[in-house]
Amino acid sequence: MTEEEHRRVIDALQDVIVETQETIERLEAAGMQEALAEDYHQLFEVLDRANRQQRQHTLEMLDLGVVRPGPASPGRLATSGSAR
Numbered sequence: 001m002t003e004e005e006h007r008r009v010i011d012a013l014q015d016v017i018v019e020t021q022e023t024i025e026r027l028e029a030a031g032m033q034e035a036l037a038e039d040y041h042q043l044f045e046v047l048d049r050a051n052r053q054q055r056q057h058t059l060e061m062l063d064l065g066v067v068r069p070g071p072a073s074p075g076r077l078a079t080s081g082s083a084r
Helices: 002-027 037-064
Strands: none
Touching: 002 037
16 A cells, blocks of 8 residues: 555544444433443454454554654554644
C-alpha cells in the first residue's frame, strides 16, 4: 500500500473508533449494558479490531519510513514532511 492509502485507512479506522467509543458511552449512560449485553460486547470487539488494524497500518507506514516517532494528535500521524 502507498502512504496515502495507509492514511485513508487509518483515518477511517479512527472514525470507527471514535463512533464506537461514543456508542459505548451512550449505552453506559443509559444503563443499557445488561439489557443489550451481546451488542455491548460486540462494540468492544469492533473497538479492539479497529485499534489493532490502525496499529498495523501505522507499523507498515513506519516500515515505509514516512512516519516519524513523536507526538501527534490522537488518531492522526505526524509525517517526516509535517511542520512541528
